[in-house]
Amino acid sequence: MLNNETKRLVLKMHPKDNVLVALTDLPQNERVIFEEETYVLQDAIKAKHKFYTTDLNTGDEVIMYGVLVGKVQCDIAKGSLMTIENLKHAAEPYAYREVDYSWQVPDVTKYKDRTFNGFKRKDGRVGTANYWLFVPTVFCENRNLDVIKEALQNELGYSVSDKYTQYTHQLLKAYQEGADMDSIHLELAPSSQTNRIFKNVDGIKFLNHQGGCGGTRQDSATLSALLAAYANHPNVAGITLLSLGCQHLQVQDFINDVKKQNPSFDKPLLVFEQQQTVSEEQLIADAIKQTFAGLVEINKLERSPAPLSDLVLGVKCGGSDGFSGVSANPAVGYTSDLLVALGGKVLLAEFPELCGVEQNLIDRCTSKGSAEKFINLMQSYDALAHKVGSGFHMNPSPGNIKDGLITDAIKSAGAAKKGGTAPVVDVLDYTEPATKPGLSLVCTPGNDVEATTGKAAAGATLILFTTGLGTPTGNPVCPVIKVATNSVLAKKMSDIIDIDCGPVISGEKSIEEMGEDILEYCIKAASGEIIPKAVQLNQDDFIPWKRGVSL
Numbered sequence: 001m002l003n004n005e006t007k008r009l010v011l012k013m014h015p016k017d018n019v020l021v022a023l024t025d026l027p028q029n030e031r032v033i034f035e036e037e038t039y040v041l042q043d044a045i046k047a048k049h050k051f052y053t054t055d056l057n058t059g060d061e062v063i064m065y066g067v068l069v070g071k072v073q074c075d076i077a078k079g080s081l082m083t084i085e086n087l088k089h090a091a092e093p094y095a096y097r098e099v100d101y102s103w104q105v106p107d108v109t110k111y112k113d114r115t116f117n118g119f120k121r122k123d124g125r126v127g128t129a130n131y132w133l134f135v136p137t138v139f140c141e142n143r144n145l146d147v148i149k150e151a152l153q154n155e156l157g158y159s160v161s162d163k164y165t166q167y168t169h170q171l172l173k174a175y176q177e178g179a180d181m182d183s184i185h186l187e188l189a190p191s192s193q194t195n196r197i198f199k200n201v202d203g204i205k206f207l208n209h210q211g212g213c214g215g216t217r218q219d220s221a222t223l224s225a226l227l228a229a230y231a232n233h234p235n236v237a238g239i240t241l242l243s244l245g246c247q248h249l250q251v252q253d254f255i256n257d258v259k260k261q262n263p264s265f266d267k268p269l270l271v272f273e274q275q276q277t278v279s280e281e282q283l284i285a286d287a288i289k290q291t292f293a294g295l296v297e298i299n300k301l302e303r304s305p306a307p308l309s310d311l312v313l314g315v316k317c318g319g320s321d322g323f324s325g326v327s328a329n330p331a332v333g334y335t336s337d338l339l340v341a342l343g344g345k346v347l348l349a350e351f352p353e354l355c356g357v358e359q360n361l362i363d364r365c366t367s368k369g370s371a372e373k374f375i376n377l378m379q380s381y382d383a384l385a386h387k388v389g390s391g392f393h394m395n396p397s398p399g400n401i402k403d404g405l406i407t408d409a410i411k412s413a414g415a416a417k418k419g420g421t422a423p424v425v426d427v428l429d430y431t432e433p434a435t436k437p438g439l440s441l442v443c444t445p446g447n448d449v450e451a452t453t454g455k456a457a458a459g460a461t462l463i464l465f466t467t468g469l470g471t472p473t474g475n476p477v478c479p480v481i482k483v484a485t486n487s488v489l490a491k492k493m494s495d496i497i498d499i500d501c502g503p504v505i506s507g508e509k510s511i512e513e514m515g516e517d518i519l520e521y522c523i524k525a526a527s528g529e530i531i532p533k534a535v536q537l538n539q540d541d542f543i544p545w546k547r548g549v550s551l
Contacts, residue, residue, distance in 0.1 A: 325414020
């Protein structure tokens with residue numbers, strides 16, 4: 001007989017739940033005691049998976065995190081494993097209603113005088129990094145960007161490919177000499193970029209994309225607003241724009257969007273149009289030369305102390321598992337609450353992964369207008385998915401399901417924990433900037449890169465990215481901090497994971513203690529004292545959302 005009172009074996013996420021989460025592998029026929037009740041396991045329950053705490057009949061509701069997450073498809077015995085065969089997605093309907101939401105504000109006394117060392121911009125915002133950004137108005141310029149990227153990053157110390165170049169050189173030498181290539185090994189440590197020429201320039205970033213022409217004019221307009229948001233980002237100090245000339249997205253459209261978003265925009269903006277130059281070679285040479293001069297100038301900028309209220313924190317999950325809603329997401333949620341209490345901004349996105357918790361978020365909205373905007377965005381997005389035979393219920397991936405996220409509502413209820421419990425002060429459509437202190441909802445797909453791309457556009461200066469299965473996702477202008485839900489992953493993929501929330505699963509740390517640890521890491525990362533793994537590895541993922549169906 002296994003007794004949860006002496007060892008953490010299972011966990012109930014909410015008093016209303018009729019399922020328990022296994023924290024470790026549990027064998028079939030074992031008797032598990034939890035809160036003075038005994039459960040005889042009808043199946044083997046792997047860690048991260050759930051079993052039912054009562055007998056259920058076909059059509060009965062299943063509750064987890066205190067919300068409806070599905071309905072059983074057959075009669076189920078108490079102690080049975082939750083599977084995709086016996087449970088299908090279901091979620092409660094939602095609507096605006098008058099609610100007096102009360103938030104339990106966390107004690108932030110010990111943080112009230114804390115600061116981070118950031119880059120103060122003339123528009124009053126503060127960056128956590130100092131980047132030069134290359135932007136193509138159209139996919140036709142991607143090749144030129146690639147040539148410039150190789151030249152600048154390699155020579156100025158921003159490349160992470162040196163170790164792979166050396167590795168290939170050693171393999172080539174062994175091949176030419178007839179030696180054993182199996183004896184050649186790659187140095188696995190990520191590049192530290194310690195040989196940077198410009199010490200105050202954190203990177204040279206490139207926004208390669210597949211848009212700007214073809215498609216619809218609306219696609220180009222959305223892309224223009226997105227690229228303008230990146231140019232305006234507080235982590236960006238200067239921009240080089242490459243244009244072909246004849247594309248839908250014209251240079252002036254981009255400039256108009258930049259000025260619309262920020263009338264006081266005054267960053268260096270270098271524009272090169274290929275159809276107006278004498279040759280591709282000259283275009284590339286001029287772009288490199290003038291950008292180099294720009295790098296010299298922004299290298300003169302230095303970090304200085306800023307209050308924590310100047311941080312803008314995006315929260316994201318990807319490669320999620322059955323522990324995401326148990327450890328990392330709630331811990332990040334507590335970090336979010338701490339930052340909101342300090343006057344900072346937090347951005348919760350991934351609208352397909354808010355399915356099932358809409359009513360809770362609506363009830364937390366501080367205005368009827370925000371609540372109705374959220375409802376309209378959610379309903380129109382889901383309706384668009386249903387038109388093509390899909391829907392939010394089809395969001396979980398095979399990897400999610402294999403590791404215990406059986407329905408979208410289960411995945412979503414756990415994913416929403418990243419936003420903490422603070423009131424929702426604003427709801428933002430894609431590319432709209434966050435302007436209000438507090439928690440804002442940002443309309444993006446659940447897709448990892450499309451979501452992080454949208455968060456950075458809304459102004460996130462750091463992104464906390466939780467994962468249970470592991471993912472290499474990063475962002476060109478916003479440092480992405482990877483938070484593992486479990487220690488097995490943190491050890492196995494230590495080259496990409498920054499923070500391990502496994503101690504929450506083992507009971508060594510509380511959600512609150514882990515949340516404070518995460519905030520401390522954020523302060524150091526925002527100050528440049530710690531370089532997140534995604535930044536070290538140049539994991540600069542960028543995918544614009546064309547406002548089509550993407551879950």
